[in-house]
Amino acid sequence: MRLAFISDLHAEYQMEVASLVARRCRESEVDALIVAGDLSPDVDLFRRSLRILGRAAEQVFFLPGNHDLWSTGGPGHADSRVRYEQILPEIARSCNVRYVGLEAMALGQLTVAGVCGWYDYSLRNRALDDVIPLDAYRAGYLGNVSCADHRFFHWMEGGDKVGDEKVSDWMVDRLARQLEQAVSLGRPIVVVTHMVPHLVPVVPTGIPEKDFVFGFLGSTALGRAVDETPGVVRLISGHWHRPLVRIVEGASGSYLWEASPLGYPHEGRGNLADRIARALRLVDMGDG
16 A cells, blocks of 8 residues: 655645645655644635545545634634544545544544644743743743744633643644544554654754744643554654654554655745655555
């Protein structure tokens, strides 16, 4: 089985991205495609793009990213939790796409499990803790630097907006439940998260305004949940717009942690088709 994966397509900045990714998949004779989040916050564009991606391969899996969950939070607009649990799964079904994020599911002889994840500031540059208090991360800004999620992400519970750390806990709990289900099926497990599950191999600058972003990358609790699960063979993530391949030691041996983001137009060289050709990761999984 030939598996392809990619993340961070950001269709609002590159309208042809879904068509070009689908074309590349067909040219590469891909059997299954996994998109690990950040297609578009615009629901109509999200639907149009996902419908095109749904024709890219026999099986297409989509996991939402933080941008897909953005909401104005105003009257008549669904909050981010409703988008995650109801609206985006319904759109995926209508586009013949399998929605990752709520339950484990089969992919040939593999099991796919995953959640968007969220951040609990555990990936921050801790050397700057005396300079950047936790309350700055919780507020989402430091001087002139801000996190856009704090304006557009509204995860509600009982009429109140839930903070980042509680959202992260909710995501980790849901992932743990899926992984328990996946283990019971006895097949090799592929885990997908949008948020980063381990420390990234990047040296912090030590400059508070630049390193502030590390606090919003993801959560080490996501990585621990994966590491403690036997049978994991691959972990795919997004969000951090840098490609990555790393071997991680898990509960039953090592697994590959990979990220293959497309990112924003200004982050890559060449035209969009060339950037997709470099970003779309192809993996031959044998019989699955």
